[in-house]
Amino acid sequence: MTQVGDLFSRRRFEKRLEETRGSLYRMAYAWCHNRYLAEDLVQQTMLKALEKRNQLRELDRLESWVYRILANTFRDWHRRERPVEPLDNHEPVDEAGPEQAANRTEIVERVRGAVAGLPAAQRQVLTLVDLKGFSYAETAGILEIPIGTVMSRLSRARQQLKANLDVRPGNAAPAVRHLRSVK
């Protein structure tokens, strides 16, 4: 590649990388529920992405590539340091005064609490799919797990959320039909 082409490519990479920062932070927060740690995870992720820039062959794959770095960074932290700090409980989610905002805050806190109570592996799958809208295949690639594991973790995560949030009690199951294929 020419120097000009290389420079152009680098600028596009950095622009695209920067554009992922907000959603990366949201994801990191959903994984650890600690804003300081989330910020550190994101900064480490972006630093690593800059460092490993040459490993990314296609710019279109940047997003899932960066999320994979985030997942690895989170996994390394989790292995190394285990959660020691309390969750960001009772954060003011909305500063508006109306009753509606109070109800909304309560719901948000309940949901975050329920998500935080999930095993980390389930939490990651759930949030990659629900917050970011990654496909099962992309989620499997980011977390480096089989697609069937994505599906089973997601299913267990939602079952537990449903129970914890009292959405509706589940029922027993007779005959089961399995999914034929996933896109």
Add this chain to the structure above:
Amino acid sequence: MTDRTYTDETLNAFVDGELDLDEAVEILRASEDNDEVRTRLCELRYLKDMVAHAYSEVPRAYNDALPTSSRTSSALMRSVTAAAMVAFMAVGIGIGWVSHEREMMQTVAVPDDPVFLDISEVFSLQEAKSAHGKPSSIILHVATNDRHRVEDALAKLEAFVDAQQLDQQRVAVEIVANGYGLDLIRTAHTPYEDQVKQLARDDYVTILACRQAVQRLRDRGIDVDLIPEADFAPSALDRIIERLREGWVYVKV
């Protein structure tokens, strides 16, 4: 009536848009005829929406004074992107980083070819010099208290500093500690106090503690006393980016 003809995985896949057309149509038809399937789909959809909603706005780490409603993640992202775009136009190349202390978005430029080296290779004066064709200063990021890694780094750094005492062009080394790396310069924790103090006597060696990391420990009620030779950087990672922008070599212990 209960109906588990369809597994949770299947209905999840439907809600997540993962089924092919035939299967999706089948589920839709089943939901028309079967209250149980319809209810389960509604619950899953509701859960999915609730989770997405719960994190549509999340608290930021260092801008607590600002109302969250005016700093929604999407708005924040827009401001980051806008700031980054301005920086790209202004300096040609750049990347935005949050400036925590100033509670505003700041963009900084990194060099075209930031240098990240492994510790095993960086403490070769030749490596530092060849990186940019002239002596490159080194920022040494200590984020661990792993004894083996810290001792290895200190030994190499001491040898490096000794080796260049007679050199005409000295290479500056900045040690930035955060996380568990702070133990290196905490008086009650470091077993290397004499070594660190000896290094700090060299005019070309600077020792910095991440103020945010120190504050975080103090917020948790932990006493943090640093050796007097250590100064503060507002944020270790912002400092690293700043040095990278200036062409320094980055080394992580």
